[in-house]
Amino acid sequence: SFLTFLSVSVITSALTTKTRQLDKLRMENEKIRMRADLLRSVSHDIRTPLTSIIGSTSAVLDNPDLSQEDRRSLLEDVKQEAQWLIRTVENLLSITRIGSDRTELNKxxxxxxxxxxxxxxxxxxxxxxxxxxxxxxxxxxxxxxxxxxxxxxxxxxxxxxxxxxxxxxxxxxxxxxxxxxxxxxxxxxxxxxxxxxxxxxxxxxxxxxxxxxxxxxxxxxxxxxxxxxxxxxxxxxxxxxxxxxxxxxxxxxxxxxxxxxxxxxxxxxxxxx
Structure with missing residues (x-):
């Protein structure tokens, strides 16, 4: 009986350890997948305002005869897109900080x-x-x-x-x-x-x-x-x-x-x- 209980304990311990290892591996794979999805989405989100900024600034530089009103409108668009980029970067920094294993909130x-x-x-x-x-x-x-x-x-x-x-x-x-x-x-x-x-x-x-x-x-x-x-x-x-x-x-x-x-x-x- 002692040997039987000992064998069962050893097998149970081994299975528990194996299960924990698999859970840890699954969580790591999930983190990698989510980071890849995040990078793909953010790459698209950032490309759009950058394209708009380049287009607006090119229009201002390539057309010196633009009216003051049109020039101001284009520069306002550039400002709005730049502000959105700043908020996106702040969000990225926050989600990276929160996702760290050593996250410490300044509560x-x-x-x-x-x-x-x-x-x-x-x-x-x-x-x-x-x-x-x-x-x-x-x-x-x-x-x-x-x-x-x-x-x-x-x-x-x-x-x-x-x-x-x-x-x-x-x-x-x-x-x-x-x-x-x-x-x-x-x-x-x-x-x-x-x-x-x-x-x-x-x-x-x-x-x-x-x-x-x-x-x-x-x-x-x-x-x-x-x-x-x-x-x-x-x-x-x-x-x-x-x-x-x-x-x-x-x-x-x-x-x-x-x-x-x-x-x-x-x-x-x-x-x-």
Whole structure:
């Protein structure tokens, strides 16, 4: 019996080790495949604005008799394309950082109203025709987060609402504390909503990019949402999306710090006194 149990233990241990090795190999292969898909998609997305920049600058340089109005219009296009390239590079850097095995978030307690205000302030400069509104709790809500990455999540969701909402004219941002110990951030627009066929696979990068992109590369609902999902998951949170009667809404939740029992005790004693 002893020999039988020993043999079973050795075989079980060997099978467990083998299974772990196969799982690790499968995860590595999945990472390699996703990186290849990411590079293919980003290569197309970057090529489009670069082509536009070259075309606009060539038109300005090769046509010295262009009117001031036409020249300004071409240079505005160059500026917009360059700004989009900068945001794309920032997204690439973020998703590379999050995907690293040694990822360390610079998390600290931040007031949500300041994070929302900063994201809206930057968005207003890029999107002057969009009406923004912000709703935050009356009491100060402090949430542990990497503020730069969370601002990037908000910026990506705002830009996504404008580009893919198509008819979006107003965006409402809201933050609140949920009953299950999370801080919920909402980006709600009044656009055309999300295609029902796309909604179930919205955060699955490989499925969304199974077919080659067509048209303007910037209209791919890809890298920005991939970054949002990766950043929120790295914070231990969750990201969801749904349509409502007047458009679409993205909601991500970040875990709140546990209540300090010492503070609760002090408050109770003060109330008693």
């Amino acid at each position: 600290q307690l931040e007031p949500v109203e300041e994070v929302l205000a900063e994201a809206v302030q930057k968005a207003r400069k890029r999107l002057p025709d969009i009406k923004f509104s912000v709703e935050v709790p009356a009491e100060l809500l402090m949430v542990p987060m990497d503020p730069i990455l969370i601002e990037q999540v908000l910026s990506n969701l705002i830009e996504n609402a404008v580009i893919h909402g198509q008819t979006t004219t107003a965006i409402h941002l809201r933050a609140e504390k949920t009953e299950d110990g999370f801080a919920a951030f909402s980006v709600r627009d009044n656009g055309q909503g999300i295609s029902p066929a796309l909604l179930p696979h919205l955060f699955d990068y490989s499925i969304r990019h199974a077919s080659p992109p067509t048209g303007d590369g910037k209209r791919n609902m890809g890298l920005g949402l991939s970054v949002c999902s990766a950043v929120v998951k790295a914070h231990g949170g969750r990201l969801t999306a749904h349509n409502h009667p007047d458009g679409a809404e993205f909601i991500f939740c970040l875990p709140m710090p546990p209540a300090d029992p010492a503070i609760s005790t002090d408050l109770s004693e003060e109330e008693t006194l």
